[in-house]
Amino acid sequence: MSKVYHGSIEEVRNPEIRQPNRSLDYGSGFYTTTSYEQAKKWVERRMKDKGLSVGYVNVYELDDEVINDMKSLFFEKPTEEWVNFVMKNRTEREFTHDYDIVYGPVADDSVYTQFTLYEGGIISMPTLIQELKTYKLVDQYLFHTEKSLLAIKFVESKIIKL
Numbered sequence: 001m002s003k004v005y006h007g008s009i010e011e012v013r014n015p016e017i018r019q020p021n022r023s024l025d026y027g028s029g030f031y032t033t034t035s036y037e038q039a040k041k042w043v044e045r046r047m048k049d050k051g052l053s054v055g056y057v058n059v060y061e062l063d064d065e066v067i068n069d070m071k072s073l074f075f076e077k078p079t080e081e082w083v084n085f086v087m088k089n090r091t092e093r094e095f096t097h098d099y100d101i102v103y104g105p106v107a108d109d110s111v112y113t114q115f116t117l118y119e120g121g122i123i124s125m126p127t128l129i130q131e132l133k134t135y136k137l138v139d140q141y142l143f144h145t146e147k148s149l150l151a152i153k154f155v156e157s158k159i160i161k162l
Contacts, residue, residue: 005034005059008055012058017030053161058157059155060154066151073102074102083125083132085102
């Protein structure tokens with residue numbers, strides 16, 4: 001068992017699969033990270049955007065054995081396969097995948113700038129991968145199916161105040 005975190009403007013005891021209003025790295029679902037600091041930064045940004053003074057870092061236990069029984073895709077670091085997967089999720093409206101769980105690096109705004117340079121033909125795939133290796137990338141888990149939510153169990157919510 002390990003811990004994963006989800007930053008939110010609400011306490012999330014019962015995670016659910018949601019369709020996002022924008023394109024995300026790994027598609028629709030419920031996102032967590034193994035980094036408490038990343039979850040805290042994410043909720044603080046949301047709180048500022050919405051003018052709120054309170055948010056939550058929701059803590060879950062991740063059952064690694066349950067994950068082993070699911071269709072999973074794991075990216076330990078940025079690779080060509082990871083770039084292609086993220087690009088499809090972010091740019092192809094009709095693209096969907098059938099993985100229960102996807103794990104890998106977060107393509108945040110600074111990383112996505114590099115993706116844009118690649119997409120525009122300004123840098124090559126090897127250059128993009130090399131550039132991405134210089135970033136300190138945090139990780140994320142996407143729970144993409146209802147079945148995948150069986151792998152996490154709510155533990156507690158930590159209140160975050162601005």
